[in-house]
Amino acid sequence: xxxxxxxxxxxxxxxxxxxxxxxxxxxxxxxxxxxxxxxxxxxxxxxxxxxxxxxxxxxxxxxxxxxxxxxxxxxxxxxxxx
Amino acid sequence: xxxxxxxxxxxxxxxxxxxxxxxxxxxxxxxxxxxxxxxxxxxxxxxxxxxxxxxxxxxxxxxxxxxxxxxxxxxxxxxxxxxxxxxxxxxxxxxxxxxxxxxxxxxxxxxxxxxxxxxxxxxxxxxxxxxxxxxxxxxxxxxxxxxxxxxxxxxxxxxxxxxxxxxxxxxxxxxxxxxxxxxxxxxxxxxxxxxxxxxxxxxxxxxxxxxxxxxxxxxxxxxxxxxxxxxxxxxxxxxxxxxxxxxxxxxxxxxxxxxxxxxxxxxxxxxxxxxxxxxxxxxxxxxxxxxxxxxxxxxxxxxxxxxxxxxxxxxxxxxxxxxxxxxxxxxxxxxxxxxxxxxxxxxxxxxxxxxxxxxxxxxxxxxxxxxxxxxxxxxxxxxxxxxxxxxxxxxxxxxxxx
Numbered sequence: 183x184x185x186x187x188x189x190x191x192x193x194x195x196x197x198x199x200x201x202x203x204x205x206x207x208x209x210x211x212x213x214x215x216x217x218x219x220x221x222x223x224x225x226x227x228x229x230x231x232x233x234x235x236x237x238x239x240x241x242x243x244x245x246x247x248x249x250x251x252x253x254x255x256x257x258x259x260x261x262x263x264x
Numbered sequence: 265x266x267x268x269x270x271x272x273x274x275x276x277x278x279x280x281x282x283x284x285x286x287x288x289x290x291x292x293x294x295x296x297x298x299x300x301x302x303x304x305x306x307x308x309x310x311x312x313x314x315x316x317x318x319x320x321x322x323x324x325x326x327x328x329x330x331x332x333x334x335x336x337x338x339x340x341x342x343x344x345x346x347x348x349x350x351x352x353x354x355x356x357x358x359x360x361x362x363x364x365x366x367x368x369x370x371x372x373x374x375x376x377x378x379x380x381x382x383x384x385x386x387x388x389x390x391x392x393x394x395x396x397x398x399x400x401x402x403x404x405x406x407x408x409x410x411x412x413x414x415x416x417x418x419x420x421x422x423x424x425x426x427x428x429x430x431x432x433x434x435x436x437x438x439x440x441x442x443x444x445x446x447x448x449x450x451x452x453x454x455x456x457x458x459x460x461x462x463x464x465x466x467x468x469x470x471x472x473x474x475x476x477x478x479x480x481x482x483x484x485x486x487x488x489x490x491x492x493x494x495x496x497x498x499x500x501x502x503x504x505x506x507x508x509x510x511x512x513x514x515x516x517x518x519x520x521x522x523x524x525x526x527x528x529x530x531x532x533x534x535x536x537x538x539x540x541x542x543x544x545x546x547x548x549x550x551x552x553x554x555x556x557x558x559x560x561x562x563x564x565x566x567x568x569x570x571x572x573x574x575x576x577x578x579x580x581x582x583x584x585x586x587x588x589x590x591x592x593x594x595x596x597x598x599x600x601x602x603x604x605x606x607x608x609x610x611x612x613x614x615x616x617x618x619x620x621x622x623x624x625x626x627x628x629x630x631x632x633x634x635x636x637x638x639x640x641x642x643x644x645x646x647x648x649x650x651x652x653x654x655x656x657x658x659x660x661x662x663x664x665x666x
Contacts, residue, residue: 203317219317226384234381 186236186262192255198231199224199251211252218251228254236262266431268506271662272499273342273487274600275335275441277328279303279480279587282313283335287597288604291586292612292633301465303480303588304447321385322398323363328483328593329395329443330402337403337439340487340499346404346437347497348489354407354435355400356426357485358418358442360592363390364451395443399485407435413592416551417510418442419484420595420650420658424508430490437493441485442596452479458518462554467589468616469552469582470559470628477553480588484596486603503603504663506540506645509533513655519557520651524565527657531569531647534659540645542574546636547611547646549602550628552582553589562649563624565657579636581629585615595650599660606644606664609636 192211200206204218215225225248229240238261248254276283279297280290282305290297297303305328310319313331322330337343346353366389370382388394393411400409408429412422419442426440455461455477462476488505495501509530513521520527535542551562567575583598590597605611614628636644644664651657 201320203315203320223384223388230381230383234377 186259188255188259191258194235195228195251195255195258198228202227209251211255212250214250215248232258238262267433268491269427269430269488269504270491270494270501271486271503271505271603272489272494272501273336273338273340274502274603275332275339275485276483276597276600277305277308277332278482278590278597279305281307282331284600284604288601288608288612291583291601292610294613294615294632295586296615297587298467298478298480301462301478302447303478303590305481321389323366323389323394324445325359325363325443326389326395326398328445328481329357329441329485330398332441332443332483332485333399333403333439336485336487342403342487348437348493350404350406352407352436353405354426354429354438355396355405355409356412356422356438356440357396357399358412358414358422358592358596359392359395360415360418360444361446361451362392363394364446364448366390368448368450399439403439405439407438414656415652415654416589416591416594417650417652417656417658418592418595419597420599420648420660421510423486423505423596423599423660424510424658426488427505427508430488437487437489439485439487440596441483442593443483444591444593445481446591447479447481455479460555466616467554467585469550469554469585469614470563470621470624471617472619472621474554474556474559476555477584478588480590482587482590482593482597484593484600486596486599501665503606503665505660506663507534507538507661509537510656510658512657515655518653520561521655522561522564524561524568527561527565527649527651528568530657530659531565531649534647534661538661540661542570543639544642544645545570545578545647546638546644547605548578548580549598549605549646549648550580550582551649551651552584552614554584558651559624562651563626566626575626579611579627579629579634581612581614585617586612595648595658598648598650599662602646602648602662603664605636606646606662609644611636
């Protein structure tokens with residue numbers, strides 16, 4: 183698999199989250215899912231997109247401790263590298 | 265001792281526009297919302313009323329309900345907070361079909377991209393209680409909340425269930441109604457093959473040439489409150505849900521019982537629940553689908569329940585002549601139209617009714633709207649009928665302000 187950069191993942195994640203409701207400029211690495219009003223159902227959709235795009239499988243237990251957008255990006259990048 | 269239940273807010277999204285007022289005003293003006301054989305809510309643009317997140321998470325049938333509920337609750341003065349202990353405020357909303365747009369689109373996703381790609385938002389969008397859940401969540405209603413499913417009588421069943429909840433003290437207020445958005449190719453074709461739809465695409469209830477119903481979509485929502493509580497908080501009262509009666513034909517899956525006997529019993533039960541005599545009815549909002557069988561059986565039921573002489577005296581019109589048949593929303597949309605009819609005292613006509621059927625010899629308000637004439641000094645009073653595939657019969661008794 184070609185290497186995935188953190189920047190690529192970040193822009194894809196931000197694009198996906200923006201389609202779920204929050205304004206794109208609200209979404210930074212530091213913003214929490216709670217303040218973006220992103221809930222567990224949204225995160226399952228995000229996982230589907232990520233799997234489709236990068237072949238990375240995110241399970242419920244992988245995601246239950248995610249607090250911020252940055253946490254999600256780091257997890258996806260680390261799984262893609264593994 | 266039963267408690268009285270008043271109406272403090274109404275809302276609608278229909279082929280005649282967004283709002284309860286346009287529904288009645290445009291219908292009374294003779295406008296037909298049916299275009300090319302379909303009653304679509306073409307003036308409804310979801311993003312004008314709902315956030316990106318709401319639009320994404322709600323099937324169209326729930327979107328219609330949420331927007332109609334916002335209108336009704338705004339009118340009732342329930343925003344931003346319900347004026348009741350939230351545990352005492354419920355929400356009952358019917359649908360005939362549920363989120364069929366979502367079912368179809370997610371089924372396509374499964375076939376094209378695999379089962380793993382089905383959206384986790386699929387089920388919460390298409391479940392038939394989704395509209396009730398969305399309204400409850402948006403407005404913080406924590407009392408009994410559920411969806412009602414009884415095909416084309418669902419909207420009236422929802423209002424009847426809400427009435428009972430308040431009458432017998434399970435709730436002090438209930439947001440009640442119905443919603444439907446099933447105008448997909450699959451939905452339309454399914455009704456077409458069972459030969460329920462009009463091949464000419466014309467809704468003309470009770471007319472000799474009637475040849476089936478025209479499918480519509482929409483939502484109607486009413487805010488119901490216990491009368492003394494509404495009075496205590498100074499709410500403006502638009503009308504009263506005075507009675508409810510419901511029976512079943514136990515006869516045929518889709519055809520009404522032709523004598524109208526069980527439907528007539530629903531009318532009688534509703535009048536008894538309201539404690540009213542036939543002579544006090546000023547208007548009938550008919551189920552009037554424009555099918556041969558319904559309109560004949562409903563005419564028979566009205567004669568049976570009201571007596572032929574009274575049935576001939578009372579003006580009868582069908583909202584389906586202007587918006588088509590909104591299935592699980594119909595009973596609620598028609599209740600909203602009836603509340604406006606009683607409040608404004610203007611009876612809209614049965615559009616398209618030109619050629620009388622000799623068997624159906626009642627006053628179906630042909631041509632133009634006419635003033636509602638009170639038969640004596642009582643508040644204006646109407647019955648609204650809803651009948652359904654499955655043989656369900658519902659009648660509501662509605663009263664307007666004195």
